[in-house]
Amino acid sequence: MANQASIDWSGVNGRGGQLSANSPLDQGGHQQSVIRQVSIIGGKGRDGLHDAIDRLDLNMGDVVSVVGPTGSGKTTLINDMELFADGDTPTGRRILINGETPPEVFRDDPSRNPIALITQHTSFLSDLPVDVFLHTHAGIRRSSSREADELVRQTLDFANQLTGEPISLSSSMTELSGGQTRSLLIADATIICDTPIVLLDEVENAGINRSRALELLRGYKKIFIFVTHDPRIALLSDYRIILRDGRIADVLKTDARERALAPTVARFDDVLSDIRDRLRQGLRIENFDFGDVA
Amino acid sequence: MKLAICAGTATTGKSALLHHVIPRLQRRGWSVAFLKIDVQYADEDERFARDFSIPTRKVYSGDLCPDHCNVMVLGDAVQWAEKSGADILLVETAGLCLRCAPYVDRGLGIVVVEATSGMNLPRKIGPILSLADIAVVTKIDRVSQAEREVFRARIMEAAPQVRIREVNALHGIGVDPIADAIARQPDIDAELTLRGNPPVGTCTICVGKKTIGWQSHFGVVRALENQTFYRGE
Ligand SMILES: Nc1nc2c(ncn2[C@@H]2O[C@H](COP(=O)(O)OP(=O)(O)O)[C@@H](O)[C@H]2O)c(=O)[nH]1
Ligand SMILES: Nc1ncnc2c1ncn2[C@@H]1O[C@H](COP(=O)(O)OP(=O)(O)O)[C@@H](O)[C@H]1O
Ligand SMILES: [Mg+2]
Ligand SMILES: [Mg+2]
Ligand SMILES: [Zn+2]
Numbered sequence: 020m021a022n023q024a025s026i027d028w029s030g031v032n033g034r035g036g037q038l039s040a041n042s043p044l045d046q047g048g049h050q051q052s053v054i055r056q057v058s059i060i061g062g063k064g065r066d067g068l069h070d071a072i073d074r075l076d077l078n079m080g081d082v083v084s085v086v087g088p089t090g091s092g093k094t095t096l097i098n099d100m101e102l103f104a105d106g107d108t109p110t111g112r113r114i115l116i117n118g119e120t121p122p123e124v125f126r127d128d129p130s131r132n133p134i135a136l137i138t139q140h141t142s143f144l145s146d147l148p149v150d151v152f153l154h155t156h157a158g159i160r161r162s163s164s165r166e167a168d169e170l171v172r173q174t175l176d177f178a179n180q181l182t183g184e185p186i187s188l189s190s191s192m193t194e195l196s197g198g199q200t201r202s203l204l205i206a207d208a209t210i211i212c213d214t215p216i217v218l219l220d221e222v223e224n225a226g227i228n229r230s231r232a233l234e235l236l237r238g239y240k241k242i243f244i245f246v247t248h249d250p251r252i253a254l255l256s257d258y259r260i261i262l263r264d265g266r267i268a269d270v271l272k273t274d275a276r277e278r279a280l281a282p283t284v285a286r287f288d289d290v291l292s293d294i295r296d297r298l299r300q301g302l303r304i305e306n307f308d309f310g311d312v313a
Numbered sequence: 314m315k316l317a318i319c320a321g322t323a324t325t326g327k328s329a330l331l332h333h334v335i336p337r338l339q340r341r342g343w344s345v346a347f348l349k350i351d352v353q354y355a356d357e358d359e360r361f362a363r364d365f366s367i368p369t370r371k372v373y374s375g376d377l378c379p380d381h382c383n384v385m386v387l388g389d390a391v392q393w394a395e396k397s398g399a400d401i402l403l404v405e406t407a408g409l410c411l412r413c414a415p416y417v418d419r420g421l422g423i424v425v426v427e428a429t430s431g432m433n434l435p436r437k438i439g440p441i442l443s444l445a446d447i448a449v450v451t452k453i454d455r456v457s458q459a460e461r462e463v464f465r466a467r468i469m470e471a472a473p474q475v476r477i478r479e480v481n482a483l484h485g486i487g488v489d490p491i492a493d494a495i496a497r498q499p500d501i502d503a504e505l506t507l508r509g510n511p512p513v514g515t516c517t518i519c520v521g522k523k524t525i526g527w528q529s530h531f532g533v534v535r536a537l538e539n540q541t542f543y544r545g546e
Contacts, residue, residue: 098454102486102487107486107488107489108484109484136458137458138458143457144428144431144455144460145432145456146431146432146433152459155463155467156463156466159466208458211459
């Protein structure tokens, strides 16, 4: 096409030769050790007021919660991160990776994108079998397809540890229940994307085994950002970003007292989950011992 | 005069996209004119004239395929846009027949597809996708990141040389690079030529005559100003 030369989007769709040229690779043929930090450069809220921070640096290994009432802009904040906002979203925020404007190729080539976002969606619109979907995704997130079968197997195994209703490779994506959808999204982000930065939007509302999810996720060293209403996740984080009216209103570092509270909250949470499960299975609740918890 | 033709089936988000593109072009100092080609109903011309104070037109293709209609009227439309003082003509057309594509050489071809449309869509729509310069994927806010990535792979497989841009056309997220691409487009030539080969058929366009303007065609033709009429022996 005569006029294509005039559109200069270097690297767009270009997974070809340049992919492995200068990125440090781990054994999967997959770069990730390069990301050390992601930064949010403050923008403004719905009310036009500035975010309470000029710049917030999140470092490798940090676990961060984003909290605030419904409609306060939590999803919008993590969408800004996933889109590598550059003053071009309604919030005016900017995202830096390792202190610099991220290269275009992060947006344009999924195999180089260091961010995986687990959205709030509870259903898929993709009219593909689970098998084809996961294989295609593994093929584009990883440069080598040699390992695709193994990745798909691990992903399904991970997902099935989170949902009580096992997913089969032949089911159609659109048939999956809310819990199956969310389990698959978490597993896909963790195993197939396996990115250094993971954003999770209200995983607790998903009808999944939350304790198991946290346990499995904790096995990975990444920057985790949880949008959450869950006290257990919030207390487990290093920071809480507080949203109000679309604005970052505050950033709190989890203090020693809050940390000391976390194990008790976790035990409460387990007891409640257990009761919830029993009720769901049609069992009676008898002789429950709360003494140990409170 | 620069020309960008924005094609795609109904409700994919063409107007929503252009509604964000036009002010971005205006802010960079460009004067924009807008032409809408649709089969039987459109109000984008009134909306864009009101919102951006730009010259706009619409044409109903009626019995003609909108892409064929585009071939007929585009020559006139470029003259109209030039006379109205525009530097850029944006054309929105609902490509319906999926056998032809409305793009012309030296004009930027933009196809708009929605992320919600199903994974097989890129395999179904033919030249409107494969002959485009840019595929704009709208409604990314409605699907998961994983689905977006698989949809992108499906487009790349059907049309490897087409650039892909993902946008939320409702909030204008991701639109800047599309405005940039339009602004970087070279000026069009005096004679416009249709890109690719039209499908086999019996009218002069259908038999492969690619020159733009009803003056070069015979049979049932139409001008920007008139309804369809017969031209020939
Ligand atoms: N959620 C969402 N809705 C969109 C997006 N783009 C377009 N829409 C909606 O889709 C509908 C059709 O859009 P329109 O621009 O009129 O489509 P056209 O027929 O291609 O011009 C409208 O209700 C838009 O608001 C998008 O990116 N996200
Ligand atoms: N900083 C902002 N500027 C403008 N609009 C915003 C901002 N933050 C959020 N919004 C809008 O507010 C609405 C609710 O935000 P959302 O992120 O979905 O909230 P939450 O996830 O906390 O429920 C959305 O329509 C979003 O586009
Ligand atoms: Mg939300
Ligand atoms: Mg329209
Ligand atoms: Zn046609």
